[in-house]
Amino acid sequence: MKIKNICCIGAGYVGGPTMAVIAHKCPDVKVTIVDLNKERIAAWNDKDVANIPVYEPGLSEIVASARGKNLFFSTDVEKAIDEAEMIFISVNTPTKTYGLGKGMAADLKNIELCARQIAAVAKTDKIVVEKSTLPVRTAEALRSILDNTGNGVKFQILSNPEFLAEGTAVTDLLDPDRVLIGGDTDTEGQEAIEALVQIYANWIPRERILTTNVWSSELSKLTANAFLAQRVSSINAISELCEKTGADVNEVARAIGMDSRIGPKFLKASVGFGGSCFQKDILNLVYIAKNYGLHEVADYWEQVIIMNDHQKRRFAANIVRTLYNTVSGKKIAFLGWAFKKDTNDTRESAAIYVADDLLKEQANIAVYDPKVEEGAVLYDLNYLHTRSAEDNRKGVKAYADPYEACHDAHAIAVLTEWDEFREYDWQRIYNNMKKPAFVFDGRNVLDAERMMKIGFVFCGVGKAY
Ligand code: NAI
Incomplete structure (x- = not known):
């Protein structure tokens, strides 16, 4: 199956850059990014491309290269869903601030709204791609919403977590360490995976495109972020000890980082990590x-x-x-x-x-x-x-x-x-x-x-x- 029309729900720090790069690298594919936030969409459409709402080195040039040709930003969510064969969900999944799991669980309200809207609008078969970071087994909930429309439309659900880092989003997207795609193990699932692989294969070597089952893919994203953050907390724990003992954390980081089993990256002591993820x-x-x-x-x-x-x-x-x-x-x-x-x-x-x-x-x-x-x-x-x-x-x-x-x-x-x-x-x-x-x-x-x-x-x- 060759994808011609992509819709991405969520024009944020992930949806904007990832879809801009897909549009830039796949001139034959029409990419429409939709969002409920009118100001955000207006900013993405600003005549002066310097005013797009996400600052990332190199991003405005990529947007300028594709916008109006095969890259579109819109608030018409239903139209974009209707037209697309593949729909990425890239909405925010913040920590819950209320009820069960308050302060810990991911709030999946936006994800569920997207699934319900897709279910209500879709008249043709669709591949739905989880781009947002989601708890393992979220695809199950999506499936149960999408498979109960009663209108005969078939959905495939893929997990394709995003590993870009803010600040280097464009280079990370152009030259990623790997792309991860999880899908069902049956024939339809494998076909859906292949359709997404074809998109990325326009610029990413096949050996860097990993395919797994859905649950491994969902859990890998949480695990990757946990490991990265753990390295920061580990070196920060040592930084406090350094301050008491006369050791210098930069010297310690260098000394341990040269061990190839440990590696030099993400060993910078600091005031602490931040970011939405x-x-x-x-x-x-x-x-x-x-x-x-x-x-x-x-x-x-x-x-x-x-x-x-x-x-x-x-x-x-x-x-x-x-x-x-x-x-x-x-x-x-x-x-x-x-x-x-x-x-x-x-x-x-x-x-x-x-x-x-x-x-x-x-x-x-x-x-x-x-x-x-x-x-x-x-x-x-x-x-x-x-x-x-x-x-x-x-x-x-x-x-x-x-x-x-x-x-x-x-x-x-x-x-x-x-x-x-x-x-x-x-x-x-x-x-x-x-x-x-x-x-x-x-x-x-x-x-x-x-x-x-x-x-x-x-x-x-x-x-x-
Ligand atoms: P964001 O908050 O910048 O963007 C999300 C957008 O989705 C917002 O503009 C919001 O208006 C829109 N939205 C929410 N519900 C909607 C709905 N029902 N219909 C239409 N639009 C809707 O979030 P960001 O940073 O782009 O993150 C998105 C997901 O990607 C999260 O799950 C996050 O964990 C994940 N992620 C984020 C990374 C980052 O560096 N920011 C990196 C990798 C993954």
Whole structure:
């Protein structure tokens, strides 16, 4: 079966870039991305391609190459479903904030709505592809909704989790380590898998396209994120020990990373991981394990989150302690708010939690991030419901210029590893700060020796200075 028409429900950080790359690489396939969010679709359709709602290096060029030719963004969900032979579901699956499984389970409301809408609209057979990260066995629920329409339409359900990392989404999509496709083991299932393999084979070598059963595919995505996050929490656990013992976590990471069994990636100590996925997916894994009565398995993975929360909290506590046990009324400049460099995504960013802790201590926070504006910063803090929106507005101000953000500050906290932070005129920043001038480098991006030579009191993660 050759696919000519693809629909993707969800025009977010995953749906947008993945479908833009498919359209770019498969000029014969019409790709329509739909979303309920009108502003988001309008932004994807903005005449000036620099205004698309997701910032990723190289993305606007890819969108520009295909938009209006074989790539379309629309709010007409039903029309796109009707026309497509293959429908990707790429909607958000956040942690539940209510009811059973609150704070742990994935909220599958959006997924179910998509399935019901597909069931209601489809007049011809469809392949439905789970692109969102979902708990293992979600395909079962989808099937039971789709197979009960009574109108004779046949559905195949595939799992095709996305492994891209924000900040490098385009290169990850163009040259992925692997693509994973899970489907049914019967003939129809294998045909559906092959139809999707054909799409990816337009630019990805066949040996990197893995096919499995649906459950392995669903569980592999949760497992991959759990392993990645676990490495961060592991090195962060060691960073605290380094600070007490005179070891340097960068040296330790280098020494263990050269062991080919361990490998050098994802061994950077920091203020903690953020992003919309790691925490949500591990909590989901923990919840699933608990549901099966696997308490030791659940506790094991939960520890990754506990360590990460600890790392964020102790970073904030260290700022307070170092500033003579009070930051009340002091200006603390935050360099970076995004959860990592090269993205404008701030979901679950460590910066939010560090700011929240410092606001509890009555600090004044001045934020500079090259891709994040004040509205997003306040939205993130308000979302925590720690204090009123009014109080957040009083305590936090965002700046368009880093030198202004740091002017008259008592301390600077680096929360995101943006490359530009290394290039600043640090002497100028120092001259305009209150003295002693403190820098807390939560990403270990600055040159500690140089900073101390200028006169800063310097604190990094995982080394006592
Ligand atoms: P997002 O929140 O950026 O985008 C989801 C979009 O779906 C939103 O624009 C929302 O309006 C839309 N939507 C929700 N329900 C809808 C419905 N019923 N009909 C039409 N549109 C609807 O989320 P993001 O980051 O793109 O994540 C999507 C999925 O991909 C999640 O399951 C996530 O875990 C997974 N994922 C995310 C990665 C990331 O780096 N952000 C990486 C890999 C997987």
